[in-house]
Amino acid sequence: MIHQYAESIHPAGMGGIRRVYRFENGYAASVVNAPFSYGGREGLWELAVMDGNGINCDTPITDKVIGRLSDIELDEVLDRIAALPMAQYPYKK
DSSP states (O other), X not given: OOOOEEEEEOTTXXXXXXXXXXXXXXXXXXXXXOTTSTTGGXXXXXXXXXXXXXXXXXXXXXXXXXXXXXXXXXXXXXXXXHTSOOOSSOOOO
């Protein structure tokens, strides 16, 4: 599945990029490739599942962040987030 995202310079000001993917079920994914992210120096992605309260550590996807994701692995995780039931606190940013 193709997922739409908004891309920006990473807000921490240390280089890299951040993508925010939003899903109809109220979840979002913050996806980072930066020198300080898990796998960033190797060109890989770090992902956090988000909801209206920030990082959500209570999904079956992950309890923190997932690092060192290839593009293919990232797409697979995004598909899993899109398939989650509705978020209790939807992401609104």
